[in-house]
């Protein structure tokens with residue numbers, strides 16, 4: 001049995017920096033990775049999907065230039081676009097590999113499982129450490145739809161391996177992965193149908209945010225089948241047929257399943273180390289990301305944290321602080337995120353419903369981007385900016401921004417929340433004219449008149 005200072009299972013967004021820091025500090029670290037170094041984000045998540053959308057949205061924006069007097073006949077070279085996606089992805093993956101190699105990290109390329117308390121085995125090694133960090137992420141969930149298993153359906157794990165896109169594509173799932181890849185495919189030449197069980201896309205967000213995104217997807221030509229429960233899937237060697245419980249039927253050469261993620265805990269034998277799981281399979285952690293086994297921590301997607309790369313990375317910073325003797329709670333962040341559909345739907349802090357559920361008395365103001373100079377001048381008027389403030393303190397609690405590059409602009413509000421800013425602070429700030437950013441003080445100003 002080998003004794004080391006730290007064991008990390010999974011080279012995801014927290015696993016690599018933790019391993020790096022400990023290795024640099026001269027500690028003995030063993031990192032287990034059963035797949036590609038860098039995890040989901042680098043290999044089949046953020047990096048390739050955003051490189052894919054860079055091509056797709058260029059095509060989409062060009063097609064929408066008509067009202068500006070620009071008639072564009074867009075020719076998409078799918079092969080070249082997808083090759084570039086893989087090139088970007090591979091460069092990021094290789095740089096993760098290089099960092100590990102340069103540091104001479106003790107990397108075991110194998111699946112790891114617990115064999116006892118804080119004891120992990122894999123690839124012929126069995127290692128024990130006072131500290132173990134589980135960063136095993138998740139894999140695409142595959143629903144038990146009759147006929148689906150055994151068909152050549154796609155998930156985000158093989159999507160980016162395609163040389164060209166299917167002429168027709170059905171996407172099962174109207175969450176952010178389904179919408180991003182679905183809109184991307186439509187803009188790059190597939191005829192896309194998105195099948196979604198709820199009555200609106202992005203149904204965890206505000207209804208009018210869903211509505212703006214829906215309208216843009218349909219404007220691109222996407223067919224949305226809502227309230228749609230898939231009953232059966234079949235494949236005849238060339239074409240998929242998807243039938244819904246209500247009898248609707250769709251056919252396409254490609255099928256993408258994007259209905260959520262399953263945490264990677266099934267192979268961990270976590271119980272051998274006294275680590276309890278939640279009912280949904282994520283690792284049960286306390287406020288400090290510690291599992292039910294002292295000394296074993298979990299971070300990122302597998303710990304049931306909001307499934308974003310920046311969250312997993314921020315968890316790494318929390319653990320670093322905790323391990324250094326300054327414990328940091330896992331709920332001390334202003335959570336922000338964005339979908340990269342066009343328009344983008346970006347959030348920071350709380351929306352109105354979340355604030356009210358916490359019993360906070362709030363005021364809410366909304367500015368439509370159609371009423372901004374930038375929206376009109378650049379002919380990108382879709383969307384709105386909404387601020388939620390606490391009535392008693394005027395403090396900004398959150399924002400929903402829907403619109404062009406909203407994921408960039410929302411940072412200003414997230415930072416303001418972190419600094420405890422009120423709507424008056426934002427109102428006093430003079431934005432640059434004519435930008436979308438100046439709509440932030442404009443929406444704050446509505447609290448004075450509203």
Ligand SMILES: Cc1cc2nc3c(=O)[nH]c(=O)nc-3n(C[C@H](O)[C@H](O)[C@H](O)COP(=O)(O)OP(=O)(O)OC[C@H]3O[C@@H](n4cnc5c(N)ncnc54)[C@H](O)[C@@H]3O)c2cc1C
Nearest residue numbers: 010012013034035039040041045112137300301307308309
């Ligand atoms: C299509 C798509 C697009 C996305 N886009 C974005 C985005 O734009 N922005 C964003 O913030 N987030 C995005 N995400 C989410 C983001 O990728 C994840 O939240 C992030 O990768 C989670 O990091 P993690 O460290 O928790 O786990 P992961 O990155 O999933 O890493 C887990 C690693 O553990 C390894 N592993 C698992 N089990 C074992 C085992 N038993 N032994 C050894 N190794 C094991 C896996 O092989 C994997 O490498 C996207 C996800 C998808 C699917």
